[in-house]
Amino acid sequence: MRQKIVAGNWKMNLTKEEAQSLTSEIVGMNNDELGTNQKEVKLIICPSFIHISTIKSLFKSSKNIYLGAQNVASQEKGAYTGEISAAMLSSYQVEYVIIGHSERRQYFKESNQEIAQKIDLIFANKMLPIFCCGETLELREEGNHVEFIKNQISESLFHLSASEFEKVIVAYEPIWAIGTGKTASSEQAQEIHAEIRKHISSKYGKEIADKTPILYGGSCKPSNAKEIFACPDVDGGLIGGAALKSRDFVEIAKSF
Numbered sequence: 001m002r003q004k005i006v007a008g009n010w011k012m013n014l015t016k017e018e019a020q021s022l023t024s025e026i027v028g029m030n031n032d033e034l035g036t037n038q039k040e041v042k043l044i045i046c047p048s049f050i051h052i053s054t055i056k057s058l059f060k061s062s063k064n065i066y067l068g069a070q071n072v073a074s075q076e077k078g079a080y081t082g083e084i085s086a087a088m089l090s091s092y093q094v095e096y097v098i099i100g101h102s103e104r105r106q107y108f109k110e111s112n113q114e115i116a117q118k119i120d121l122i123f124a125n126k127m128l129p130i131f132c133c134g135e136t137l138e139l140r141e142e143g144n145h146v147e148f149i150k151n152q153i154s155e156s157l158f159h160l161s162a163s164e165f166e167k168v169i170v171a172y173e174p175i176w177a178i179g180t181g182k183t184a185s186s187e188q189a190q191e192i193h194a195e196i197r198k199h200i201s202s203k204y205g206k207e208i209a210d211k212t213p214i215l216y217g218g219s220c221k222p223s224n225a226k227e228i229f230a231c232p233d234v235d236g237g238l239i240g241g242a243a244l245k246s247r248d249f250v251e252i253a254k255s256f
């Protein structure tokens with residue numbers, strides 16, 4: 001059985017006090033309330049860098065909750081003002097790192113090659129990547145979206161060894177659905193998730209492809225999570241807006 005994962009990407013939201021109180025609400029719930037018991041759902045919280053240490057100190061080891069970062073530098077260390085290295089994140093016990101988010105690609109011009117460099121540094125520092133891919137509305141309307149997504153995956157991930165690839169979490173996020181309230185239909189999500197799995201299989205074989213968690217992201221909320229998570233190739237969600245409310249985040253985690 002594939003791992004079920006719900007990751008909350010807080011993006012550039014929440015002050016220290018707000019981040020503390022949201023985390024306390026989540027870790028204050030028992031495993032039944034969190035829904036992490038029955039179906040072994042893994043929760044990953046990805047706050048801003050500045051909150052990482054505070055959030056980590058609130059975690060309790062008995063819960064299936066893990067700490068993630070929203071980005072990492074593509075260079076190991078040195079004169080890169082304002083950047084945060086993989087070694088720094090790892091030294092704060094960060095376990096997961098989101099890379100290739102469409103907001104990073106769009107606003108910070110991150111390329112597939114730069115994302116490939118980041119992934120190597122993540123592995124070198126014993127963390128695990130949550131790799132995002134997804135198309136614009138324009139690409140979808142032109143009918144080029146599947147090729148575009150496959151290319152994002154090939155260029156950033158296909159240099160990995162099979163034993164590294166086994167640890168990758170993929171998140172499919174159609175850009176037109178992010179923060180817009182417009183969700184992909186479960187058919188649209190399933191179609192792309194199946195294509196992604198097929199593409200992984202063409203490089204790493206069926207066994208690894210069948211084990212790779214592929215999350216959906218884009219206006220996922222308690223009201224639509226059940227339907228999306230019921231798709232055979234959807235293994236959870238990367239949640240933005242709805243991860244900022246503990247009840248919504250937890251409701252989504254209970255939607256399998």
Ligand SMILES: O=C[C@H](O)COP(=O)(O)O
Binds near residue numbers: 009101173179180242
């Ligand atoms: O990383 C999360 C995604 O960008 C989804 O964001 P959203 O749930 O606010 O649409």
